[in-house]
Amino acid sequence: MAQLTMIEAIQNAHDLAMERDDRVVVYGEDVGYFGGVFRCTAGLQQKYGTSRCFDAPINESGLIGTGIGMAAYGLRPVVEIQFADYMYPAYDQIVSEAARLRHRSAGDFTCPIVIRMPTGGGIYGGQTHSQSPEALFTHVAGLKVVVPSNPQDAKGLLCAAIEDPDPVIILEPKRLYNGPFDGHHDRPVVPWKKHELGEVNDAYYTTEIGKAAIRREGQDVTVLAYGTMVHVALTAAQETGVDAEVIDLRSLIPLDLETIEVSVKKTGRCVVLHEATKTSGFGAELSAQVQEACFYHLEAPIIRVTGWDTPYPHAQEWDYFPGPARVGAALKSVMKEH
Amino acid sequence: MAQLTMIEAIQNAHDLAMERDDRVVVYGEDVGYFGGVFRCTAGLQQKYGTSRCFDAPINESGLIGTGIGMAAYGLRPVVEIQFADYMYPAYDQIVSEAARLRHRSAGDFTCPIVIRMPTGGGIYGGQTHSQSPEALFTHVAGLKVVVPSNPQDAKGLLCAAIEDPDPVIILEPKRLYNGPFDGHHDRPVVPWKKHELGEVNDAYYTTEIGKAAIRREGQDVTVLAYGTMVHVALTAAQETGVDAEVIDLRSLIPLDLETIEVSVKKTGRCVVLHEATKTSGFGAELSAQVQEACFYHLEAPIIRVTGWDTPYPHAQEWDYFPGPARVGAALKSVMKEH
Amino acid sequence: MSNSVPLTLHVPEPGCRPGDTPDFSGFEVPVAGETRRPDPLTAPEDIRDLAFSIVRVLDDDGEAKGPWAGTFEKEALLDGLRHMMTLRTFDDRMLRAQRQGKTSFYMQHLGEEAVACAFRLALRDGDMHFPTYRQAGLLIAGGYPLTTMMNQIYSNAADPIKGRQMPIFYSAKDHGFFSLSGNLGTQFVQAVGWGMASAISGDTKIAAAWIGDGSTAETDFHSAMVFASTYKAPVILNIVNNQWAISTFQGIARGNATTFAARGHGFGIPAIRVDGNDYLAVHAVARWAAERARSGHGSTLIEHVTYRSGGHSTSDDPSAYRAKEEGHSWPLGDPIERLKAHLISIDAWSDDRHKQAEAEIQDEVRFAQKEAEANGTLISGPAPSPRDMFEDVYAEMPPHLRAQRQEAGF
Amino acid sequence: MSNSVPLTLHVPEPGCRPGDTPDFSGFEVPVAGETRRPDPLTAPEDIRDLAFSIVRVLDDDGEAKGPWAGTFEKEALLDGLRHMMTLRTFDDRMLRAQRQGKTSFYMQHLGEEAVACAFRLALRDGDMHFPTYRQAGLLIAGGYPLTTMMNQIYSNAADPIKGRQMPIFYSAKDHGFFSLSGNLGTQFVQAVGWGMASAISGDTKIAAAWIGDGSTAETDFHSAMVFASTYKAPVILNIVNNQWAISTFQGIARGNATTFAARGHGFGIPAIRVDGNDYLAVHAVARWAAERARSGHGSTLIEHVTYRSGGHSTSDDPSAYRAKEEGHSWPLGDPIERLKAHLISIDAWSDDRHKQAEAEIQDEVRFAQKEAEANGTLISGPAPSPRDMFEDVYAEMPPHLRAQRQEAGF
């Protein structure tokens, strides 16, 4: 066991996966010699050589396009997109190719690629270093989509993704890289060192893709969250005193509807959180599914607390971010409904 | 007044818009000399010359990228993407650039571009000629998204889009180009000639973007639909005898929530339809919004009837398409709930 | 600079449209045998001239000429002729099947048969092609069963991809034929990745990427060039310039460049043009490029100069945008006729044997068709189950898909 | 072909990494004045050599040499020197402001000042630049107020773009400076569209596109080349090759090509390399390309050869990936020193006047900074209202945004 940051946990997962399986290759922009702008691949090139971990041209479409070719050959490419905001040039290769290769060839070819990308705001990154595009992946049949909220899961989900026979998108909330950020941006940073989920097993392990984790049990309202919003939710529950059950989805596709359903049927209330823009965000899907599965148990409307339908602003970042005040208000308001 | 097909109505809208405003330029793959693979731009090059209507290289990103430059210059580019399935290479330019130009420059630069694309299945087009990617646009702040269901609206919405100061995506259900297809693929094609919405005013006119149309008034259940599914809904209502109120959304962003809300509060029931894959489809957003706005009026869960979460298959097209049988069953089932 | 002359938009136009008389006089046809054949390991900057010539082996009399000749045994050439004839016959019958409503769509190879057929024989089993929809010759020359191809075209119960894709979107891993995509260009860079993977693995296999003239404009073309150049990937990058992209002539994608092959120069990738209607030339150039790739010298860009004699697909009517006679004026002739003339000139073939072969191939294709139709066509007979639709979205079906399949009632 | 040797992946490496001694001996520096200056309307295929040389005017002694010299009046050159000095001082103060926490981020131009400053003066008011984040010289040379630039950097109450974008993402339509995007490469093809629009409209304006060496790998680079080539768009396509893309040396994007400029050849676009640290050379080449564009001869690709002496941004520490001394060994020197030496050599300038100018510029920049800080910084003082966030998503605010703004309570 070691206390790791999320960055260290991700680096460690790469390392162990490369060690046990020489089909694993890691590449991306600044990923090789330098070890990535967030250092998630630090030391890998030195350890495994330039043909297992290398710098790539700045061409996201080419990153994924070549990765698909490698995966079809039989390798296990792990590709880093420097920021999720820069995945759009690769979107065609992801949607039209990686996601559909198994289906369109009836399993003749497959595409076990892992695509990692830092996501979310909170670092004054403005509209091109802050986005949360998960809903653009959850709409695409054939992709799995996971979002870790802590070092333990970051390692286990990455290892599971590399083993997975299908393409997996990992959205890594960059604001969590160094600590369990709860939205109180004006308070000192809490490091992972002090957090139980920063305690990471040294050995190789996987975290099952498709299983949610209940981070806080509660009776009054179910909160569905992932990534950074898990920590915001926990803080908001504590601050408001609302006895919320906080579910960390971890995997958006496949979704652990069972865990969600049990919880909402128990609490009768549901609040859905994400940082992405509201309209057609993944929160809409969660709201729709909860409503379909638990209609007769709902005592209040399902509320979504999300980023606004605007580009992520630079100076007004904290007016955009759905922080503990907004989440707390939602918890209280949903409790007031009869 | 003339009886036009949807193709003719779209061609006519281009023609009138180009005639009254020489900032309007039209281009795309096979759009110039040949007039488009669906003939929606037939005759325009002959009438307005090669610098107003021209063939373009097969590069969707370049189509939109150059269009953004033209729009920023002050022109009114209308770009055809040959099939909506081929818009992905252009997705970065649409999302990162067209959608955000006004906001990021605080109005210093704007992007009045119109992007047309045939959408939907029903022509044995398989997974790359059948997609309905509207939800990938509705999630993006800064875009307007419209889907005409008939020649009258196709003309009016295109003219309105060209006048609009912001980027507008027009998804044209290709299965409606030649007639009001209702999902009964095994029956003879009904032409627009026999349909009142095929009667198109000769003059230039616009249809307001953001206003839904009630295609059938009813008391029992509100059906939210757009494009081809409007006709499927009308047929399913007739076949089942369920007194459905069928709302043709026409515009997804902005959404006419007012019309929806009034209707659902009246009927207490709601069925949402689309052809796109279910998860994170626009139906999820509709379901979430209806639930938020009408929770205390709902007598039954909101049901979604959509395409399955698989690629659009070739041979099993009609097993995939949410036709009148599935919609009818949903209408009846939602009426059975207490 | 006093020039304030109003600018105008330059829009390239083809030499001829319906009603015009075709004129290929501007199209320079090098004399067969005249283009040099440098050592395949020559540095790219020393062979830039190859991008502005056209490698041709067969002259107008069917004689094989020059340094690119002689890569083939006679027996192999007879096979080659048969492959091309089979492909043409196959096309013809499938076109008809489509018109008879037995399937939804078809695309033919008329006039371009030499390109894929000759290329295939220069590569080895185990190498991987990333083809476009116009390289079924790779399958036929590689011995893939005609019946299986037809099963796919009919989306019938024996279709190896279970009716999921449109006709001709084959997938045949064991035959080195990557699953076809409807999205133009995407596979071009995937081939580079496959080649990189072979190099990463210390393997000896190489990849072949395929793209049309029109599709070189796609952004994935650039991605492929960049990655191939940087990592010296063992991949042959093939552009099939058949002069048209649906209704759009090649000048719209080529722009102001002299040739498509020249695109390679900006990447330090050797580029070469070849007479795509000359079976011998295509094969020789393919072998040359394969040797380069296998010896660790990286990629080669090949522009196959040919002509799409038919419509783009069964949905297309070319008479709306090009002169009907254009195909007949095409200066590089017909690939089958040219190889046939060569074989006759070397006394390996005769008109009679040709006719006989035609009849045999007709029978063979007709037989395959019968066999395939016994498995059903798109509109009748056995078909893949709708249940299948939900399979292979993932290796293991997740709960939401299981629920949907149940809801669908299959 | 008997070669079944296992393949290996080729991964390009820079000549030097931390700990190594920099070695630019492989980098050929042509003698100043020796590269020919063909007529700007020469056909692209007749000037391919220009992509493999480097146009240089100033020699090591500060003398202006050869056919590209003489495009400038003395007065204009003094302005040019001042622009570069101002930019460097501006960078220096804003770097410090960032370190003081007054804003979140900054990117400097150290060593590359000549490129944008000299280029700007070759274009006219009304022309439009589509810059990257490293062309603030366009604004300074164009007379855009320093205070306004700082207002943007501080995201303060007077920021013309209302705090919406990260520092240095300026937008200044009236100064021919297109709104900056954080997405690399996207603007390169937009510039082509802007130029096409000018041609469509019968206008006389031209566009200038800008991209970094690393970003030429992006797919939008290809789109720009394709559309510029096809429609002969009046646009100058600038590649600023400053040798690095964050931690990645230019060889990863360039691959096996000899130069980035050579990328033009595959499109029939004339390509030329210029010493980016030579103010006179950049200006001369820019004028040459502008003349081409204005006279309807279409695009030119310019590779500005320079060196990024500073870190990539305030988030970057280059000592982790390149030798500290590399910048000092860079053979093309410092653009300010070189122009200064030239002006002294022609008796238009002196060390004293230089020092005096430095002091004046310091004052000017400091004064602007004070003025800007009176409007607030990112962390204190007046700021744009959060209400603003909801504006300009659309020209007219749709109901759902009105509702959200209300919910936000602004």
Ligand SMILES: Cc1ncc(C[n+]2csc(CCOP(=O)(O)OP(=O)(O)O)c2C)c(N)n1
């Ligand atoms: C991304 C994408 N854009 C557009 C299309 C529609 N389309 C199909 S084939 C074709 C023309 C391709 O021409 P070319 O590359 O020359 O190949 P050819 O058909 O001549 O073999 C077009 C535009 C597509 N399939 N994919």
Ligand SMILES: Cc1ncc(C[n+]2csc(CCOP(=O)(O)OP(=O)(O)O)c2C)c(N)n1
């Ligand atoms: C689409 C996209 N991918 C990645 C990035 C991250 N990124 C920002 S700057 C940069 C390096 C650019 O290098 P270069 O083009 O050489 O320009 P320079 O910084 O040297 O001026 C990278 C990778 C980005 N901004 N956009």
Ligand SMILES: [Mg+2]
């Ligand atoms: Mg073609």
Ligand SMILES: [Mg+2]
């Ligand atoms: Mg650079």
